Amino acid sequence: xxxxxxxxxxxxxxxxxxxxxxxxxxxxxxxxxxxxxxxxxxxxxxxxxxxxxxxxxxxxxxxxxxxxxxxxxxxxxxxxxxxxxxxxxxxxxxxxxxxxxxxxxxxxxxxxxxxxxxxxxxxxxxxxxxxxxxxxxxxxxxxxxxxxxxxxxxxxxxxxxxxxxxxxxxxxxxxxxxxxxxxxxxxxxxxxxxxxxxxxxxxxxxxxxxxxxxxxxxxxxxxxxxxxxxxxxxxxxxxxxxxxxxxxxxxxxxxxxxxxxxxxxxxxxxxxxxxxxxxxxxxxxxxxxxxxxxxxxxxxxxxxxxxxxxxxxxxxxxxxxx
Ligand SMILES: O=C(O)CCC(=O)C(=O)O
Ligand SMILES: [Fe+2]
Numbered sequence: 001x002x003x004x005x006x007x008x009x010x011x012x013x014x015x016x017x018x019x020x021x022x023x024x025x026x027x028x029x030x031x032x033x034x035x036x037x038x039x040x041x042x043x044x045x046x047x048x049x050x051x052x053x054x055x056x057x058x059x060x061x062x063x064x065x066x067x068x069x070x071x072x073x074x075x076x077x078x079x080x081x082x083x084x085x086x087x088x089x090x091x092x093x094x095x096x097x098x099x100x101x102x103x104x105x106x107x108x109x110x111x112x113x114x115x116x117x118x119x120x121x122x123x124x125x126x127x128x129x130x131x132x133x134x135x136x137x138x139x140x141x142x143x144x145x146x147x148x149x150x151x152x153x154x155x156x157x158x159x160x161x162x163x164x165x166x167x168x169x170x171x172x173x174x175x176x177x178x179x180x181x182x183x184x185x186x187x188x189x190x191x192x193x194x195x196x197x198x199x200x201x202x203x204x205x206x207x208x209x210x211x212x213x214x215x216x217x218x219x220x221x222x223x224x225x226x227x228x229x230x231x232x233x234x235x236x237x238x239x240x241x242x243x244x245x246x247x248x249x250x251x252x253x254x255x256x257x258x259x260x261x262x263x264x265x266x267x268x269x270x271x272x273x274x275x276x277x278x279x280x281x282x283x284x285x286x287x288x289x290x291x292x293x294x295x296x297x298x299x300x301x302x303x304x305x306x307x308x309x310x311x312x313x314x315x316x317x318x319x320x321x322x
Contacts (some may be wrong), residue, residue, distance in 0.1 A: 006228055008219070009035040010236070014046030016155060021219065031160035033253075040254030041219050041240040043230070049144045051235055057180075058135035058211055061131050061270050064106060075125050077107050081115055082122035084108050089184065092196075099193040103260070106180040107140065110173075117317055120280055120297065122222040138180075142274070145207045146176050151275025152205045152239055157285060160249060166285040175277040175296060179307070183216065183262040183269040195260035195269070201242035202303050203277040203296070208238040212268035220257035227259075232269075244299055245275070248284040280318060295319075 011031045015024035019224040022139075031152040065072070068164035069088075077085035084107050093100040102124035108124045117124040126135050150171060183195035195216060208216060210232035217238065220225040230238060262269040280297030297318035 006221070006224075006236070008039060008228070008230060009042045011035060011042050011044050012046040013044050013048070013151070017046070017048050017151065029155050029158045030309075031303065032155045035157070036156065036241055036245075036253040038254070039219070039221075040246070040256040041230075041238065041258075043233075044237050044239055045235060047148055047237055049141075049148060049237070050255050053137070053141050054145050054209055054235065057141035057209065057272060060134045060137045060141075061106075061180045061182065061272065063129060064127055064180065065104060065270075067127065067129075069130075072104075075106075075127055077125075080125055081119040082109070083119065084122070085125035094197050094199060097197040099190055101196050102189040102193050102262075103181050103183050103195050105182075106175060108138070108180075109175070109177045111139075117280060117297075121173070130168060141272070142178055145178065145209075145272075145274035146276065148237070149176060149205045149207050152207070153276060153278075153285075156205070156241075156245070156249075156253065160286055162288075163287070166288075170278045170282045170285040171276075172279050174279050174282075174284075175300070176274060177277075178239055178272065178274045181271045181273070183260060183271075184261060185264055185266050185277055186274075187265050189262075198257050198259040200255045200257050201240060201275065202300065203242040203244040205245070205276045206238075206240045206242060207276070208240070209268040209272045210238065214262070214264065214267065214271075216260045216262045216264075216269050217271075218259055218261065222251055222254075222256070225244075241302075242275070242277075244296070245286070248286040248290065250287065253286075302305040 013028060016028035019025050041257060072086045075086040077083050077087050087105040089102055089104045090100045106225040111124055112121040113123055154167060157164060157166050161247045212232055212234035215229060215232050219230060221228050241253045241255050243255045245253050282296050283293050301315055301318055
C-alpha cells in the first residue's frame with residue numbers, strides 16, 4: 001500500500017460526548033485506543049467545538065499576526081516570566097536542524113492572576129486589540145479545546161482500563177499551553193527551511209486546528225519509513241499523543257514524529273495547538289503502579305530546560321535533577 005491510500009483514522013467523538021445507545025462510548029474508546037496504538041494520531045469530528053468558535057479563533061490569529069512587526073515584538077515571550085506572548089519567525093531551532101522554523105507563534109495558557117511556581121502559572125500577555133477582536137474569541141476557543149483535551153485524556157485512560165476519576169488528581173490545575181501559529185508562504189522561506197521541523201510533542205494530548213484547505217502537516221509512519229500528509233479539513237481536528245503519554249503507557253500509545261511544510265507559494269497557513277499536559281505535580285495516571293514517580297513538571301523542565309531557561313527556584317520547586 002502506498003501512502004496515497006493511507007489516511008489517519010477519522011473518529012466521530014459524538015458517540016462518547018452524547019451517547020445514544022449503550023455501546024456508543026465503548027466503541028469510541030476502542031477506536032481511539034486503536035488509532036493511538038497504531039499511529040499516535042487521529043482526526044476527529046463530532047468533537048462538540050462549534051464552527052463559529054473555530055472561525056472566530058482563526059480570524060483573531062490572522063488579526064494578531066497582521067499587526068506591525070514592531071508591535072508584535074513588544075509582546076515577546078522572551079520578556080515574560082511565564083513565557084507567554086510572541087515568538088518571531090526564525091527563532092525555534094531544534095538540535096540537528098540546519099535552519100530555524102519559519103513559523104511565527106503566540107503562546108498563552110491558563111489565566112492565573114498571580115505568577116506562581118516561578119512562572120509555570122501566571123497571567124497571559126494580551127495584545128492591544130479590541131476585546132471582541134482577540135481576547136474574547138481566543139479565550140472562548142481556549143476553554144473549548146481545554147475541555148476537548150480533558151475528554152481525550154478520559155478516553156485514553158479508559159482505553160487502558162482505568163477510571164475517569166483519575167482526572168480529579170491529574171487535572172486539578174493542569175498545564176494547558178496553547179500555541180497560535182502562522183506559517184509564511186513557500187516563497188518567503190529559505191530552501192530547506194521547514195515551517196516546523198520534525199519533532200515529537202513533549203507531553204500529553206495535543207488538540208490541533210488547521211486552517212481549512214491549508215495543508216502542510218506530515219506525520220512520520222514508522223513502519224513505512226515515509227511521511228504521511230494530513231488533510232486540513234474544516235471542522236475536523238487532529239489529535240495526537242506526546243512523548244509523556246507514550247512513556248507512561250509503556251509504549252502502548254505512540255508519539256509520532258511530525259513536521260509542517262507550507263507548500264503554498266503565496267498563501268500563509270494558520271494553525272493552533274492546545275497541549276493538555278496535566279497538573280505539574282501529577283504522576284503517571286496511565287499506570288498508577290509505575291515505579292517511576294516523575295511528575296509532569298519535572299518532565300517538562302527536563303525536556304525544555306535548554307530552550308526555556310527556567311529559574312533556579314522552579315527547578316528546585318519541582319525537584320528536577322540539575
Ligand atoms: O501547525 C501544525 O499543523 C502542527 C504544529 C505542531 O506540530 C506543533 O506546534 O507542535
Ligand atoms: Fe507538534
